[in-house]
Every structure is written in C-alpha cells, then in structure tokens.
Amino acid sequence: MNESRISRRLLAVLCTILLVPGEGLVLAQTASAPAPAPAPQKPAEQKPAQQSTRRRHRKTSTAQGLERATKMGQDQAIGSAKGTTFPVYYPKNLATGAQYVDPPRPYRLRDLDGRKYRAYRMVVKLGQPGEYYGIEAMNWLNPPILASPDGHRTVNGRTYSLYFDGSKLRVVAFRQGNAVYWVTNTLLRTLSNKQMMGIATSMTRYGGR
Helix, strand or coil: CHHHHHHHHHHHHHCCEEEECCCEEEECCCCCCCCCCCCCCCCCCCCCCCCCCCCCCCCCCCCCCEEECHHHHHHHHHHHCCCCCCCCEEECEEECCCEEEEEEEEEEEECCCCCEEEEEEEEEECCCCCCEEEEEEECCCCCHHHCCCCEEEEECCEEEEEEEECCEEEEEEEEECCEEEEEECCCCCCCCHHHHHHHHHCEEECCCC
C-alpha cells in the first residue's frame, strides 16, 4: 500500500521534470495558465436621435382680444368696392365677438372748396349695446379728422399716424397710394391700444381691386 503511494508521487514528480539542453534538469513550475482575457466588446452603436417628423403647424397669431375674420372682411371689401375709384383695404382681424353691420357704405363727399371725393365705411358692432367701431377710407388725403397726429409708428414697412384721447388710441391711420385708411375706436374708447393696432396692421388690399 505504501509502495503504491510512493510510486504515484514519483510519477507526479517525473511529469514535472523538463530536460533543457545545456542546463540539465530543471523542475517546471506547475502554475496554472492564466485565463484568457475576455475579448473586448464592441461598443454598441448609438443610433442618432430620430428627428421628429411632425411639423409644427403655425397657427395664426393675433393680439389679445382679436380674432381672425378674413372671409368676413373680404365680403365687406366687395361691397365697399362698388363705385370706389381707389384700392379697397379691409381688416383681417376683428375684436373678439364683434360682427360687421351689413352692408358697408361707399359714399361721396365734398370738401369746403367743393372738390369731390370717394369714400367707404365699414361698421363693426361689439357685444355691448351701442358700441361700434369703424374702418374708413377716402381719396381725400388730408381730411380734418386726420389733422395733427399725436405720433407715428412704423410696422412692417407701413407708417401709421396715431391719434390719442388721453392714453387711449382714438384713431390709427395710414396712407397708401392716393388714399388714406383708418380705424376709429368706439365712443367710449372700448378697444385697447393693442386691439386698435392689431386691427390697423391687419388691413389688407382686396385682390379684386
């Protein structure tokens, strides 16, 4: 039994002996081979962030207290163009909840020297009883209502004459070609200054004239 164990030990020692030329017998170190290093992992490819394919729809922006009413304005322009000899402009914006008083009124007038002019007027009714504001135009370039403006303001290349009643805008006017156009506030100056400017700056030439 002891001889068998000794033989097994000798065999194990002989298995670890290496013959190295020129150096004699060398005992080999019986160290376990290191585990192979794991293969470097390829970093996952990052997909570029997908750009949203949804396009932002631009909504028509208006000043507070105004709403877009292009079609109603165009209908007013059609009526105003009857007999009018200069380009007709109409507002795309209306005060919120307001309605035109139909029909618009093209008319003629004379100055103190008897000279004849053409004009038209659109009337807009607010929600409150008796509250009206107006859009007017004529080819009389210096009517008394537009004398002595209190100031001027240029928006998108168009210069507006401003007429105040205290701190409230009473009239906003502009000249285009051979005519003048203006927006008149209500008697109680119900429209805010932003509303007045928003209506005036939305004035657009009617395509049929």
